[in-house]
Amino acid sequence: MLDLLAFIFLGVLLGTFTGLVPGIHVNTVVIVVIALLPALLESFTPYSVIALVIAMSLVHSYVDYIPSIFLGAPQEDSVLSVLPGHRLLLKGRGYEAVRLTVVGGLGATVMGLLMLLAGIMVLPAVYPYVRAAVPYLLIALLFYIVWMQNRGRQLYAALAVLYSGLLGILILDRGIISLKYALFPALTGLFGVSTLLTSLRTNASIPPQTLEWEPVRYGKGVLAGSFAGALAGLLPSIGSSQSATLIQGLFGGGDEKEFLIALGGVNTANSIYAFLALYLIGRARSGASIAVKEIMDVLSPADLLFMVSVVLFTTFFAVFITLELAKMGALFVQSLDYRSFSLVIIAFLTLLVDLLTGWRGLLILATASAIGLFVQEAGVNRSTSMAVLIVPTIIYFLG
Amino acid sequence: MDDGRMLGLSFALSTIGLVLLFMVSEAQGPVPISSLTPDDMGSGVYVKGTVHGLRRSADGHLFFVLEDGEGRINVAIFKGVAHDVSCVEEGREIALRGVVDEYRGELEVVPRRAGDVEC
Numbered sequence: 001m002l003d004l005l006a007f008i009f010l011g012v013l014l015g016t017f018t019g020l021v022p023g024i025h026v027n028t029v030v031i032v033v034i035a036l037l038p039a040l041l042e043s044f045t046p047y048s049v050i051a052l053v054i055a056m057s058l059v060h061s062y063v064d065y066i067p068s069i070f071l072g073a074p075q076e077d078s079v080l081s082v083l084p085g086h087r088l089l090l091k092g093r094g095y096e097a098v099r100l101t102v103v104g105g106l107g108a109t110v111m112g113l114l115m116l117l118a119g120i121m122v123l124p125a126v127y128p129y130v131r132a133a134v135p136y137l138l139i140a141l142l143f144y145i146v147w148m149q150n151r152g153r154q155l156y157a158a159l160a161v162l163y164s165g166l167l168g169i170l171i172l173d174r175g176i177i178s179l180k181y182a183l184f185p186a187l188t189g190l191f192g193v194s195t196l197l198t199s200l201r202t203n204a205s206i207p208p209q210t211l212e213w214e215p216v217r218y219g220k221g222v223l224a225g226s227f228a229g230a231l232a233g234l235l236p237s238i239g240s241s242q243s244a245t246l247i248q249g250l251f252g253g254g255d256e257k258e259f260l261i262a263l264g265g266v267n268t269a270n271s272i273y274a275f276l277a278l279y280l281i282g283r284a285r286s287g288a289s290i291a292v293k294e295i296m297d298v299l300s301p302a303d304l305l306f307m308v309s310v311v312l313f314t315t316f317f318a319v320f321i322t323l324e325l326a327k328m329g330a331l332f333v334q335s336l337d338y339r340s341f342s343l344v345i346i347a348f349l350t351l352l353v354d355l356l357t358g359w360r361g362l363l364i365l366a367t368a369s370a371i372g373l374f375v376q377e378a379g380v381n382r383s384t385s386m387a388v389l390i391v392p393t394i395i396y397f398l399g
Numbered sequence: 400m401d402d403g404r405m406l407g408l409s410f411a412l413s414t415i416g417l418v419l420l421f422m423v424s425e426a427q428g429p430v431p432i433s434s435l436t437p438d439d440m441g442s443g444v445y446v447k448g449t450v451h452g453l454r455r456s457a458d459g460h461l462f463f464v465l466e467d468g469e470g471r472i473n474v475a476i477f478k479g480v481a482h483d484v485s486c487v488e489e490g491r492e493i494a495l496r497g498v499v500d501e502y503r504g505e506l507e508v509v510p511r512r513a514g515d516v517e518c
Contacts, residue, residue, distance in 0.1 A: 030437070293504055363420060368416075371410075374410050376400055
């Protein structure tokens with residue numbers, strides 16, 4: 001029992017680390033865990049190692065909104081939160097932005113458990129049909145984004161889809177840099193650096209941050225986030241971001257708070273359902289769930305119950321740590337000169353891209369930043385750039 | 400700089416960047432098989448090696464192991480693509496592009512078009 005608790009706490013610490021540091025995904029640590037598996041399983045029970053992986057993955061899914069919102073430095077799972085999160089930060093509500101994603105995550109945890117029974121009964125029968133429909137849903141989504149979300153600017157939006165999609169194909173299909181880090185420079189450029197550069201141009205400043213929040217209706221965000229996250233967790237090649245773009249149409253451009261709740265829900269539901277998929281359809285859908293499958297190939301109902309228990313136990317720590325770190329982050333950024341802060345963050349992200357991916361990564365970062373700037377200057381909806389993930393996913397499904 | 404110029408400049412830089420990235424992708428060689436990890440699942444890779452354990456299933460799928468001296472990985476070419484691939488032979492050195500997937504706990508590469516297999 002003691003080693004189980006120790007492994008959960010280690011997972012919480014590692015998940016906090018991977019969530020906070022841009023460019024370090026939870027899968028990076030999972031690879032180390034898989035490499036160490038034989039040694040770990042000699043000394044500890046398989047359940048302890050599974051608990052570590054689940055705790056790490058779950059905490060990461062909450063914490064990774066902090067750099068995304070406060071620094072404009074997103075990871076693949078949190079990329080769409082940069083824009084509404086940054087807007088709230090510039091209104092003095094950075095803490096509230098993170099808190100909304102936490103509310104979404106908590107709601108998705110509850111919804112995930114409620115939907116589990118239905119999933120066990122229905123999913124195996126409908127799964128092949130849902131999988132077959134995915135590429136057509138994504139194609140329809142791209143048309144929807146271009147025509148409905150960019151009225152009067154469809155030509156620019158189509159160019160943004162074309163350029164972002166080409167970038168996605170070049171980095172994901174052609175293996176220009178290690179695939180482990182391929183999305184980091186692209187997403188940092190499209191959504192992070194370009195946003196910071198525009199803020200610099202417009203002389204934006206960070207006002208004093210409040211730790212208060214306004215009541216918000218969360219039902220729609222939690223429902224949409226849970227459903228989209230479950231899709232992302234169960235289907236191959238569909239990540240939190242593609243799934244979140246699918247539901248973004250529901251919220252339009254105005255309801256940024258509900259959208260942040262939905263994003264929090266997507267990320268956490270994706271993280272949870274990637275593990276539940278092991279039981280429901282017998283497939284691994286994330287790096288972390290591959291590790292669990294390596295440890296225990298066939299899962300029993302008791303194993304499923306164990307995984308759910310770890311999720312519930314870890315959720316408390318994930319929520320507590322994320323909210324405390326967000327408070328510290330809010331108090332920290334308000335004391336900074338925004339112009340210098342933005343320049344330091346851009347330099348930091350550029351250095352990180354250089355360290356992780358070399359000159360090719362820098363070329364991807366520069367290209368993605370230029371596309372991100374083009375999208376902003378053209379007045380196109382920023383989620384149009386999600387074509388960087390959606391186009392390669394459509395190609396994957398249609399072969 | 401006014402907004403119109405910024406729009407033009409960002410578009411020009413985007414175009415130049417994409418062209419350069421395309422040139423880099425055309426100029427580069429295959430990745431070492433040993434560098435592939437579960438993190439690469441769902442992504443495309445370009446690998447080169449020797450064909451071992453070639454077998455064709457009753458349904459027309461092709462399965463073999465690709466070895467490059469440092470590592471080995473399963474390759475699955477499903478019948479829709481395998482139908483147009485005739486140059487894969489036991490012991491032959493080939494290069495292929497494909498998507499990294501996982502089957503029964505092991506990584507595999509799945510080419511999606513006949514043109515992805517270069518003999």
